[in-house]
Amino acid sequence: MKLKTSITILGGCLLIFLFIMLPIVLSIQEKKEDIVASYTGSAFTLTDVNNEPITEKSFQGPLTAIFFGFTNCPDICPMTLSNLDQVIEKLDDSEKKNLKVFFVSIDPERDNPQIIKDYLNSFKSKIYGITGDPQKVFLLSKSWGVLSEKIFNEDGGYLINHSSSILLLDKGKYIDRISHHENLDNIFKIVKNYL
Incomplete structure (x- = not known):
């Protein structure tokens, strides 16, 4: 019973962690794309x-x-x-x-x-x-x-x-x-x- 409860708690913690981290990961990816878009070079x-x-x-x-x-x-x-x-x-x-x-x-x-x-x-x-x-x-x-x-x-x-x-x-x-x-x-x- 204790093992099942521990696994459930760990699983719940993992879901919460993923729920919190997903927006951060997407934000980092979006910033990377913005940075790449800013590398346009210039006429010279x-x-x-x-x-x-x-x-x-x-x-x-x-x-x-x-x-x-x-x-x-x-x-x-x-x-x-x-x-x-x-x-x-x-x-x-x-x-x-x-x-x-x-x-x-x-x-x-x-x-x-x-x-x-x-x-x-x-x-x-x-x-x-x-x-x-x-x-x-x-x-x-x-x-x-x-x-x-x-x-x-x-x-x-x-x-x-x-x-x-x-x-x-x-x-x-x-x-x-x-x-x-x-x-x-x-x-x-x-x-x-x-x-």
Whole structure:
């Protein structure tokens, strides 16, 4: 009799818990959808590594990966770009044609087109580099939910603390973001899934 009563009480508690938690879970999902809807990007005109103008039309391909970083980044940027480079290498030829990867410098004061070109040439795969007017770069990064701030040291040099996710777009529309903490296999699976 005691076991049956305990099970009934536990079952009742579980139902109450679910009744209380369901609106919270739905609210969290709704907020997530609102946040995703706010990642719309913006119109822009910046410069590619060949000093040619580049605009938001370049992001209109079947699948676009965008990473905001800087060439003086000591760890996260080269690691993330290396992972993207390896992902591209693992794709078959038709999949490679359907994926474009962009590196947008959040440090345009130091990262001119030639510096970015030299930096990206260290990777095997084609990664498109973007730089330009600092205010325009800031507005573009903000439109995709990317935050950044300069951290100065005693000698006047600086690093940049920044959001370091890989943004995925389908025909220019935000579809997902991949954490830089993901390992290569997971990044590959996520990208492959969208291809």
